[in-house]
Amino acid sequence: MYICICNAIRECEFRTAALGAGCDASGVYQRLGKRPQCGQCLDDAEDMLEEYRAAACQQKVAA
Numbered sequence: 898m899y900i901c902i903c904n905a906i907r908e909c910e911f912r913t914a915a916l917g918a919g920c921d922a923s924g925v926y927q928r929l930g931k932r933p934q935c936g937q938c939l940d941d942a943e944d945m946l947e948e949y950r951a952a953a954c955q956q957k958v959a960a
């Protein structure tokens with residue numbers, strides 16, 4: 898599934914690039930060598946980033 902149509906960024910690419918990144922969704926795009934164009938995906942990308950970080954935090958607590 899694509900998280901960003903303009904940049905053809907897949908959800909899995911986004912999640913991988915978000916690993917260890919302490920930045921917002923635009924910063925993750927930048928790590929992929931992309932930048933937001935229409936901006937319609939950014940709210941969903943921010944939500945995904947937040948969910949991903951919360952899940953990663955729970956995994957650390959459980960370990």
Ligand code: FES
Pocket residue numbers: 900901902903904932933934935936937938939
């Ligand atoms: S869909 Fe991501 S910038 Fe347009």
